[in-house]
Amino acid sequence: MAMAAVVFLFVLMGFLPTCPAAERSTAPLSHEEQIRLGERIYREGILPSGEAVQAVVKGDITVPGTSFTCVSCHLRSGLGSSEGGVVTPPTNGAILFKPYNSSYKDVTNDKRYLPSIGQRVAYTDQTLARAIQAGVNPSGLTMNPVMPRYLLDDKDMALLITYLKSLSVDFSPGVSEREINFATVITDDVPPEEYEAMLLPLQRYVNLKNGSINLYRNQKRSERMAASMLVSSELMYKKMTLARWMLKGPAETWRKQLEEYYRTQPVFALLGGISHGDWKPIHDFSEAHHLPCLFPQTEYPVISETDWYTLYLSKGYYQEGEGAARFLNNSDETAPGGKVLQIVRASRESQALAKGFEETWRELGHDAAVTISLQPGEKLLEDTLHNALKTEKPAAILIWDESGAVPVLDLLSSDALRPARVLVSGSQQAQHFGAIPEKVRAFTYITYPYRLPQDDAIYNIYIAPYKKNPTTAGAYDLNLKSSFITTQILTSALMDMRGNYYRDNFFDVIGMMPDQRYPLYERVSFGPGQRYASKGCYIVQLGSGDKPELIKKSDWVIH
């Protein structure tokens, strides 16, 4: 019945599902242009005409293809996905045009839920067009109705097929039969002890992995055991390398240095990495080469909803500003219409905090905050502050100042016009929590983008191996824990790629990972296109004493 409706639709549209796709010439378009247009159909569901593709799902739901893009189920690499038991098979060039026999090793569930294409002969242009239009595979089987039927004319179909032929055909650079190469980017504003701390867990991981290769060679029993345990047994003998790409000098020169490293030894992906500067030049380099970068340690990630190739642990300082905005949005004094006064030191970090606040505040529908900007070294005068309180009557104050918020908090404690809430950044004040006077603690709120120390202590076992090392014994927990997270996600990703060494597949499989609880962040989570793993930021207040306890005043994620 549903099928009949689809056939009827096709007839109505004046073409039958069997029409050959690639016959009409697309000659005037270059191959690159065809691929670009095909990619647009695949990723955005938009035809060269600018119209949305039409599709039919579940037999009779007609939908614009913009909400049913190929990429949403088959993912960017084309290698497919598995969600809630629905397995979407690969649709990339390397697999479509060969006979296919999927074993679905990891899906131990009821066979009914697997794709109907467990086994099929190789596709040709014609049978592929038929699959996409009518949901019939080359062995004549009708596919599961979850796979939409697309109403594409010959010309558009030919573009899509040209694209599928080019999609994930050859492995990405940086992988060979014997090796998989990674690099980590380090800029020269980071002290050696600190970047060594970032490197320690990564290097230990690489050593372990490579050490196991010798073990397998010498001990056949371990080899057999590993082979039966690992989904991706070709990984067993692959050696992992980790190059250090050290960048020197001003940020404007980094790109050139990166290109040179990349030319000498292209790598499969960048792991970790560290800079105290803006990550943007490295981010842009990753975008340009479609080179994934997993969890660089930076306070200045690029904030973008569309860029693809850098996966950050969080939004850095920006995220604290965002947390402050969401917290104030929820408090009675500031919503709606209450004014906010921001006191911002003119420095990169304070401005990143201010930006996170301002953009989120606007998004939440509030008027812009009133900002007092302080030059480096400049002191805020009592009069200036008092006058601002008098004229603006702010419902809340934010102080973003890496040189310490205490002087302003002090002034505020004795000003009768002070609002109920003053927010400061936990990252900026963490060194001096004890120095924040008790008399201001009742009205001081702190953004804290990590799990609280008292709750994170149980996770310290993960960095215990590095606590014997004199440099990292009493410091650099943040770097060690961040790199620990990197190794965990890397392990899962390498396994989940199942030997399909395409860079897009690397981030695709990470996008399909369940939420995780690791050290440092209350929760890290993923999803196709999600690029900031930690989404949270607590708002806390201080207990009493010179080692004050942090007291939660909000959820991890505030809406």
Place this chain on the structure above:
Amino acid sequence: MLKMMTAVLRFLSIMVLCLFFTGTAFAAKSEYRRTIEHYAVPDVVLVNQDGHKVHLKTYLQSNNPVVVEFIFGTCTTICPILSAGYANLQQKLGADVRNVKLVSISIDPEHDTPNVMKEYLKKYRAKPGWDFLTGSRSDIDKVMYAFNAYIPNKMSHFPLTLFRSPSDGSWIRIFGLMSSSEFLNEFHKVAKK
């Protein structure tokens, strides 16, 4: 050597752990399971795509039919199909679109901010009457528990559609993916009741 061996085993066990990440099974074929249920909706405050607060309990107590589904913004396979069902119903209802409340509740509340939800609805050309709700993790958990839909891991999420009858507050629970005629059919049963 022994040390090496334990280290390698640890590495391996991490790897093997990953084997269990894959989701639980659910039928993608057109059969679905239908039951009639009674639920006690928890008294929680969620947030919609416009950033407005929604008292779930009163919000769902409507004199019109209500449909509830659990989705998330970056979901791949299942949610597009569930949401296409909503979009289709709204289209079919035409001017009557205001007489039904379509509710999508996020199971990835940390990522699904009002902005993300607004964009999602735009993609499906949602009309007024279709709300996407997010909230604190603990409130969302309460809602999932109340509807016997607890999904600890969003990647092993299953397709569920719940229709609330305005006449007696009972719910039709559909476990599985429906075609649009099946969806409309179930909807009309509830609306007529």
